[in-house]
Every structure is written in structure tokens, then in C-alpha cells.
Amino acid sequence: MGSQKSASTQSRKEHLTRWGGGGDECDRVRSVFSPSDPAELRTILEHRADRAFVDGACDTSEIAKVAALTTQDMGNARQALNLLRVGVELAEQNDVAPVRDEHIETARERVQRSWMANKI
Secondary structure (H helix, E strand, O other), rough: OOOOOOHHHHHHHHHHEEEEEOOOOOOEEEOOOOOOOOOHHHHHHHHHHHOOOOOOOOOOHHHHHHHHHHHHOOOOHHHHHHHHHHHHHHHOOOOOOOOOOHOOOOHHHHHHHHHHHHHO
């Protein structure tokens, strides 16, 4: 095969960012997600929560809170999913179900600290 890139690869460049790498096989691709509105995030979170968590681990009010907080932070679906996951993990560690506001708030602080540490 030649070194020409396909049209589909070229059209995806606006959605993908290349970083690192010394050759094609070593290049890493990072997906770039755009911010979502609260309704989109709620739909995504509800869909994932139904599949990822046991019944009763999370309710719709906490999903709405995660969607709203993520939107305020100019976040995307990946960040919202991470926030919900950490919140549910905190609730589980405290032997509490469903996840509560305080778990989501603590999760938000941890996720933001982690994000800032990775940026530095």
C-alpha cells in the first residue's frame, strides 16, 4: 500500500488530534468530543447507567445533576460518564445506594483535580 490516506481518514481529521509518535504504527489518536447539552447528556447517562450499574445504584435525579454539572463545566459525554462512575463508586465505598448529591459533589472535586493534574 502507498502512503496516501483515504478520503474517510482525511475527513475525520477535524474530529481527531494526533499526538506523539515516531511513525505511523506508533502514532496515537485522541478523540475530541464537543460539549453536549443537558438533555443529550441525560440520555447518554441513562443509557449507560442501565447497563453498567446494578438496579438502585443511581436514580434519574442524580443523572440530571451530573448532566447539569458537566454542562456548566463545558464538559462532554466522556466527562459526564466519568463523573457518574466516580460518584457511584464513592456511594458503594460508603455502602450507600443510590448515589447521593454529596457523592456527586465529591466526585466532581476529584475528577477536576485529576483533570488539572493531567494538564500540568
